[in-house]
Amino acid sequence: MIQLKEIEKIYPSRKGTTSVSALTGVDLDIKAGEIFGIIGRSGAGKSTLLRLINGLETPTSGEVWVDGKEMSLLSEKELRHARTKIGIIFQHFNLLWSRTVWENVAFSLEVAGKSKAEIQGKVNELLERVGLSDRAHAYPSQLSGGQKQRVGIARALANNPTVLLCDEATSALDPETTASILQLLRDIHRDMGITMVLITHEMSVVRSICQRVAVMDDGYIIEEGKVSDVFNHPTHPATRQFVRQTEMEEDVQGVGKAITNKALGTVVRVWFRDLPSTWKQLGEESEAKGVHVHVLAGSTKPSEAWTFDLEGSGEGVAGVLDLLRETAVKTEVVTVV
Amino acid sequence: MFNEVDWNLVWQSLGETVYMVGISSVFTALFGIPLGILLVITDKGHIWQQTGLQKAVGAVVNFFRAVPFIVLVLFLFPVAKFLIGTSLGPTAATIPLIAGAAPFYARIVETALREIPWGVVEAARAMGTSRLDVVRKVLLPEATPALVSGLTVTCVTLISFSAMAGVVGGGGLGDAAFRYGFQSFNDGMLYMCGILLVALVFLVQWIGDAITRRLDKR
Numbered sequence: 317m318i319q320l321k322e323i324e325k326i327y328p329s330r331k332g333t334t335s336v337s338a339l340t341g342v343d344l345d346i347k348a349g350e351i352f353g354i355i356g357r358s359g360a361g362k363s364t365l366l367r368l369i370n371g372l373e374t375p376t377s378g379e380v381w382v383d384g385k386e387m388s389l390l391s392e393k394e395l396r397h398a399r400t401k402i403g404i405i406f407q408h409f410n411l412l413w414s415r416t417v418w419e420n421v422a423f424s425l426e427v428a429g430k431s432k433a434e435i436q437g438k439v440n441e442l443l444e445r446v447g448l449s450d451r452a453h454a455y456p457s458q459l460s461g462g463q464k465q466r467v468g469i470a471r472a473l474a475n476n477p478t479v480l481l482c483d484e485a486t487s488a489l490d491p492e493t494t495a496s497i498l499q500l501l502r503d504i505h506r507d508m509g510i511t512m513v514l515i516t517h518e519m520s521v522v523r524s525i526c527q528r529v530a531v532m533d534d535g536y537i538i539e540e541g542k543v544s545d546v547f548n549h550p551t552h553p554a555t556r557q558f559v560r561q562t563e564m565e566e567d568v569q570g571v572g573k574a575i576t577n578k579a580l581g582t583v584v585r586v587w588f589r590d591l592p593s594t595w596k597q598l599g600e601e602s603e604a605k606g607v608h609v610h611v612l613a614g615s616t617k618p619s620e621a622w623t624f625d626l627e628g629s630g631e632g633v634a635g636v637l638d639l640l641r642e643t644a645v646k647t648e649v650v651t652v653v
Numbered sequence: 654m655f656n657e658v659d660w661n662l663v664w665q666s667l668g669e670t671v672y673m674v675g676i677s678s679v680f681t682a683l684f685g686i687p688l689g690i691l692l693v694i695t696d697k698g699h700i701w702q703q704t705g706l707q708k709a710v711g712a713v714v715n716f717f718r719a720v721p722f723i724v725l726v727l728f729l730f731p732v733a734k735f736l737i738g739t740s741l742g743p744t745a746a747t748i749p750l751i752a753g754a755a756p757f758y759a760r761i762v763e764t765a766l767r768e769i770p771w772g773v774v775e776a777a778r779a780m781g782t783s784r785l786d787v788v789r790k791v792l793l794p795e796a797t798p799a800l801v802s803g804l805t806v807t808c809v810t811l812i813s814f815s816a817m818a819g820v821v822g823g824g825g826l827g828d829a830a831f832r833y834g835f836q837s838f839n840d841g842m843l844y845m846c847g848i849l850l851v852a853l854v855f856l857v858q859w860i861g862d863a864i865t866r867r868l869d870k871r
C-alpha cells in the first residue's frame with residue numbers, strides 16, 4: 317500500500333543554520349490493511365516521514381508510492397485527489413474554530429467537491445460513527461480534547477480514504493481518553509479495513525494497537541518488524557532504551573496499583589527538588605515521629621518521582637507529609653490506609 | 654454657546670462625513686483584504702510562494718503607509734481630478750482616504766491571517782484543499798473576528814483622517830469645524846462638530862466590538 321524507497325530528506329540550510337538530514341536511507345513497505353507504528357524520539361524524523369506519504373513534503377531523493385502511484389509524479393490536481401484518499405489526524409487536532417463540529421466534518425467533503433445532499437448524509441453518518449451526533453452544533457472550543465480528536469477522525473474519514481495517518485494523535489490526551497481513542501481507531505480498522513500509519517513516542521500506544529513497528533532514530537529506521545519481536549528482543553541500543561524507559565514508567569504505575577492491597581501505610585509519590593538534603597531531613601523527621609519509610613520505587617533522575625510507603629501513626633505520617641510538601645517540588649498521596 | 658450653531662449645516666456636514674467614511678471603509682476593505690492575503694500567501698513556505706511579488710506588494714504598502722496623510726491628500730489631488738472630475742467635495746476626498754487606509758488595513762489583515770495556526774492550513778492542504786479554498790474556507794473565515802475588529806480600528810482612523818481631508822476641501826465635520834467654527838469665531842459650531850466626531854468614533858467602536866464578539870467562537 318505504501319512504499320518508501322531509499323528516501324533521503326535534507327532540509328537545506330537557511331540563514332544561520334546548517335542543513336538538516338531529516339531522513340536517511342529510509343526503506344519501508346506498509347501492507348494494505350495493516351496498522352503500522354512508527355516510534356522514535358523527538359526529532360527522529362517521524363513527522364517528516366508522514367508528510368512524505370501525503371505529499372506535503374517531497375523527498376530529496378527516493379520514491380514514495382501510495383496505492384500504486386508515485387507521489388512526486390502526480391500533477392497538482394491528481395495530488396489533491398490522492399490526498400482526499402489519505403486521511404490524517406493530528407496531535408493538536410487542527411480543527412477550524414469558526415466552524416461547528418458538523419461543519420468541520422463537512423469541510424473535507426466540500427473541498428472534495430461533493431454535493432449538498434451527499435455531504436448531509438455522510439456527515440451525519442460519520443458523527444454517529446464517532447459518537448458525537450449530540451454535539452453536532454457545538455464549536456470546537458466547547459469540546460474536550462477527546463471529543464476534538466473524534467471530530468478530527470470523522471473529518472479524516474469523510475472521503476472514504478484507503479490510508480489513515482495519525483501524527484501523535486493521542487499525545488495531547490490523558491491515558492483514559494487515549495484508550496478510548498485507540499479503541500475507536502481499532503473499531504474503524506476492523507470495520508473499514510483501512511491501512512493505518514501511527515506515529516508516536518509512546519511504546520504503550522504501539523503495543524496496544526499496532527501489528528508492525530519501525531523504530532526511528534536520527535533520521536534512520538534502526539529496527540523494524542512485528543511489535544512483539546521488536547520490543548521483546550530489541551537489538552539496537554536506542555530501542556533498548558525505549559523499552560527500558562517504558563518498563564520503568566509502567567513499574568511506577570504498576571506500583572501504584574499493587575500497593576493498594578499490599579501497602580502498610582500511606583503511599584506517596586514525591587518529586588524531589590534537592591534529594592540529598594531532603595533525604596537527610598526525611599530520615600530525621602521520620603525517626604522523630606516514629607514513622608517507618610519503605611522505598612517502593614526510586615530514581616536518580618530529578619524529573620522522576622520516588623514512591624514511598626509511610627507506616628506509622630496518623631499524626632506521625634502527617635508530620636512527614638508536611639515536611640515533604642514543604643521541601644519537594646510535588647508530593648502526591650496515592651493511597652491512605 | 655450652542656445657540657449660534659447652524660444646525661442645517663451641522664447635519665449636512667455629518668452626512669458628508671458619514672458618506673466619506675462609509676465609502677472609504679468599503680473600498681479600504683475591498684483593497685486591503687486582497688492585499689493582506691497576497692502578503693501572506695506569497696510568503697516563503699506558504700501556499701503560493703512568490704518571493705518577487707511578495708517583496709513588491711510589501712514595498713508599495715510600506716510606501717503608502719510611510720507618506721503622511723496630509724501629504725497624500727495634496728499628492729492625490731490630480732488623481733482625484735482624473736477619476737472623479739474634481740478634487741473638491743466628499744467624493745474626491747475618498748481617494749486619498751482609501752489610499753491612506755487600505756495599506757494600513759492590509760497590514761492588519763496580514764497580521765490576522767498569520768495568527769491562524771499553521772497546522773490548520775496544513776491540515777486543509779493535507780485533505781486535498783485547493784489554494785483558493787484554503788483562502789476562502791480557512792484563512793478568511795478563521796480570521797473574520799480579527800478582520801472585523803481591524804476594520805473597526807481602520808474606520809476610526811478614517812474618521813480622523815476625514816476631518817483632515819475636510820479642511821482641504823473635502824467637506825464634512827472637519828471642514829465645518831474649521832471654516833464655520835474656527836475661522837468664523839463661532840465656538841458653538843466648532844465644539845458641536847468636535848462632539849459629533851467623537852460620538853461617531855464611539856459609535857463605530859461600539860458596533861465593531863459587538864460584531865466581533867458575536868463572530869468569535871474561540
Ligand SMILES: Nc1ncnc2c1ncn2[C@@H]1O[C@H](COP(=O)(O)OP(=O)(O)OP(=O)(O)O)[C@@H](O)[C@H]1O
Pocket residue numbers: 327336337338356357358359360361362363364365517
Ligand atoms: N521545515 C523544516 N525545515 C528545517 N528542518 C526541519 C523542518 N521540519 C523538520 N525539520 C527537522 O527535521 C528533523 C526531523 O523532524 P520531525 O518533525 O520529522 O521529527 P519528529 O520525529 O516528528 O519529532 P517530534 O516527535 O518532536 O514531532 C528535526 O531535526 C527537525 O528539526
Ligand SMILES: [Mg+2]
Pocket residue numbers: 362363364
Ligand atoms: Mg512530529
